[in-house]
Amino acid sequence: MKYTQLGRTGLKVSRLVLGTMNFGPQTDEPTSHHILDSALDAGLNFVDTANVYGWGENKGRTEEIIGTWFAQGGRRREKTVLATKVYASMAPEGEPWPNHDRLSALNIRRAVDASLKRLKTDYIDLYQFHHVDRRTPFEEIWQAVDVLVNQGKILYAGSSNFPGFKIAQANETAARHGRLGLVSEQCLYNLAERRAELEVIPAAQEYGLGVIPWSPLHGGLLGGAIRKAATSGRSASGRSADALANTAVRAQVQAYEDLLAKHGLEPGETALAWLLTRPGITGPIVGPRTQEQLASALRAVELDLPQEVLDGLDEVFPGPGPAPEAFAW
Incomplete structure (x- = not known):
């Protein structure tokens, strides 16, 4: 496994991030534990979750699954760089209550204690704000973070x-008070969705943040959706089906799959490997539901894409161009 440093920190992390969103809703606890063990054995040490994962009445279930994995011992916790998130309401469904969501100091305090209990650990390596909270000033947020760090x-x-402007605002506020500020940004970024190149990634690079892309296969669209539908006889589903209903998108995805078939490359592995060539990227989040999906993601880390393929990918999925030039009229 290849490693890098998380932004401007001294923390060394694997170039793939194990996303756990499917643990609980789609992947049962024993299988989830098996995937976690296999990932750790392969050197994948960066695990990402969120307090809300499990969803609905099972919010928090994913953190619990990771907690029972840590509880098995074997230095699992010590070998893992653990990231979770705070923002969404954790109040029981149908029981909305003030201060059980967003980024108030009170909710941050409550949320981190609840996550620690579910995760069966006494510290979190990377605590992430899941969304922007326009109602809470960053001065309050950083004060709450200071308390948690000191504890x-x-x-x-x-x-x-x-x-991008919120990354700047957050870190400028932190700097005024002598604080470290944000060290990473987790954003939607993949071959089919490159708008992060305009402001988010440049802002992250300017402030020394590591970038952790989510949905690297764009909901399965970049994982060979057309080929899989043809070979299985089943139509694409979910986000992929919606996207492929657009004639222009379908033609683009077909061109992508044809390019990779010409070079003998797997679509999903190529999409991940492409992200690893991009400036400022720490590592994409992969969310395997099975051992086979994990094995495919691990192969992507070792995949060296020829320049001819990289050029072809840019032709099929052209980005917005470099900022600030791309903003010119």
């Missing part, structure tokens, strides 16, 4: 789904 409950803070 030893978290080591670093990161953001998720932040626009």
Whole structure:
């Protein structure tokens, strides 16, 4: 496994991030534990989750599954760089209550304690703000983070789904108060969705944040959706089906699959490997539901894409161009 440093921190992390969103809703606990063990054995040490994963009445279930995995011992916790998130309401379904969501100091305090209990650990390596909270000033957020760091409950803070100007605002506020600020940003970024190249990734690079792309296969669209539908006889589903209903998108995805077939490359592995060539990227989040999907993701880390393929991918999925030139009229 290849490793890199998480932004401007001294933390060394694997170049793939194990996403756990499917643990609980789609992958049962024994299988989830098996995937976690296999990932750790392969050197994948960076595990990402969120307090809300499990969804609906099972919110928090994913953190619990990771907690029972840690409880098995074998230095699992010590070998893992653990990231989770705070923002969404954790109040019981149908029982909305003030201060059980967003980024108020009170909710951050409650949420981190609840996550630690579910995760069966006494600290979180990377505590991420799942979304922007326009109602809470960053001065309050950083004050709450300071308390958690001083208590030893978290080591670093990161953001998720932040626009570039909010990354700047957060870190300028932190700097004024002599604080470290954000060390990472988790954003939607893949071959089919490259808008992060305009502001988010440049802002992250300017402030020394590691970038952790989510949905690297764009909901399965970049994982060979057309080929799989043809060979299985089943139509694409979910986000892929919606996207492929658009004639222009379907033609683009077909061109992508044809390019990779010409070079003998697997679509999903190529999409991950492409992200690893991009400036400022720490590592994409992969969310395997099975051992086979994990094995495929691990192969992507070792995949060296020829320049001819990289050029072809840019032709099929052209990005917005470099900022600020891309903003010119």
